[in-house]
Amino acid sequence: MLELQGIGAGYGQAQVLRDLSLTVDGGEILCLLGRNGAGKTTTMKAIMGLLPLMSGKVLLDGVEVSALPPHRVPRQGLGYIPQGRRLFGELTVAQNLEVGLMARGAGADVREQVLDLFPRLRERLRQRAQTLSGGEQQMLATARALCLSPKALLLDEPTEGLQPSMIDAIRQVILRMRAQGVAVLLVEQRVDAVLSLADRVAFLENGRLARTLPAADLRADHAIVDRYLGV
C-alpha cells in the first residue's frame, strides 16, 4: 500500500504540492486527474524521491521511503513509468531491462515473466531503445518498471500519443498488475480512458487534493469531471 501523508514539494523556492495526502491500496488503481500544472507529475517525482519533500512523508507498506536516499526508494518496490518514457535511448532493449532488474537484484525468472507480457520486446532485445516505435518504447518503459516486481506502480501518461492497439496492450498490463495486488497510481489526460480503468479518482487543483471519489460515481455523473477539468 502506498501512502502520502501531507506532502509538500516543488522546484527550488517554488512550491507546487501543498499538504497532499493520498492512499493507494494494493490491487487498486487510483487515477490522478487535474489541469496542466496542477502537480500530477510533481507528485510522481516526489514519491520517487527525485524531488526533495518540503513536508510530510511517503510510506510504502509501512516503510517510510521518503526518509531514504533517492536511489534506495525504487528498491523498496516502486516502479516508475515516467512521462515521455525516458528510456536509456542508446542502450539496447536488453540493457534497459537489465538496469531495471539490477535495481532489486531480480533474476532471469522475472525477466522471462516480463518478456512474456511483451513478446514484441523479446524479438527486439538487441535493438537500441531509441530506434523502437513509440508503442514499443512505451512497452519497454513499462517492462523496465515491472522488472522491479513492484508493490506500487507509478504511470505518468502511459498512453500519450499511442495508437489504439498499443493503448489496449498497456491497459491489459495495468489490469493484470491490479489483479496481482499491485497498487497502481495513474496519471492520465484522457478522462474516458480513466473511467473504464480506475477504481478511484483523485482531483488535483493547484497542488492540493480537491476531491477523491470512486470512479463509479464519475461514470454516473460526468458533470463532476467538467467542474475540475473543464475550461
Next chain:
Amino acid sequence: MEFGPYLLLASLEGAVTAAVLALTAVGLSLVFGVMRVVNVAHGEFFMLGAVLAWWIATTVGGHPALGFAVALVVAPLIVGVLAALADMTVLKRVAYDPERTIVATIGLLYIIQQVTLMTYGPEARPVEPPFNHRLAIPWIERVEGSWQLYYPWGLSTTSYKLAVIGAAAVVLLGVWALLARTRIGLVMRATQLDRDMATAFGIPVERVYALVFGLGAALAALGAVLVVPIQQAHYLMGGDPLLLSFIVVIIGGLGSLPGTVAAAILIGLSDGIISVFFSPTLAKIIATLLVALVLVFRPQGLFGTRAA
C-alpha cells in the same frame, strides 16, 4: 638523406605521444561524458601520477623494473582515490553545477600543484625505465633489383617506447570492455544518459560519479607513469597534457570515447611528425587551429552525435 626512415622515426615518437594522450584524454572525456564536469585539474592528476611514480620507484628501490611495476599499479590507485575524495568533498557540495565545478577544479589544480611544490620540490626527476633496449629502425631499399632491409645510421627507438604504445592500447581496450561488457559500465552509461531515471531505477548516482571521477584521474595518472621514464616528473608538467586533452576531446566530440581515441592518434602523430620536421611550437599552433576549425564547422566534434 632519405625521407622515409625519418618519417618512420617521427611517427613512432608521435605514436608514443598519442598513446599517453589517448589515456589522459579518455579520462577527461569519461568525466565530462558521464558527469558533465569540465575537469580543469585533470592535468594535475597526470602530474601527481608522475611524481608518485618517482616517489614509489625511489622508495621501493631494487631493480628498476620492480619499482616501476609497483608504481604502475599503486600510483593510479592513489590518484584515483584522491580524485574520488575530491569529488565527494568538493564537487558534490557544489551540486555538479557546470560553472561552479570549473571554479572548484581550478582551485583543485592550484592546491595539488602547490602541495607538490612544497613537498616534492621544483626539480625535475627521472624514473628509470624497467627495460630500455636500443632498437635500430629498419628501412627497405632496392639493391640490384630486389628489396632489402637495412638499418639507416643513427636512427633508433627503444623497446620501452614500443611497450608504452602497447600498454596504452591494452588499457584502452580494457576501458572499452569495462564500459561495454560489464555491469559497472552499464550503470555508468545509464547514469550518463539520464541521471534522474538512473536514480529512479536504484542506481546510486553519487557513488557512480565518485567512481567515474576517480577512474578518469587514474587514467591520467597511468598515462603519466608510462611517460615518466621518457619525460621526467616535474610539478608543472600537467599543463601540456591538460591543453592537449581538451584539444583532443573537443576534436573527437565531447563525451565520445572512440572519437577521443581517434583524435588522440591524429593529434599525437601530427605533433610527433611536425615536431621532428619543423618545431614543437608549430605542432601546438596547428593543433589549436584544428580545434578552432572543428568548433566552427563541426561543433559537435568529428565523432559527436549531437550538440551537448
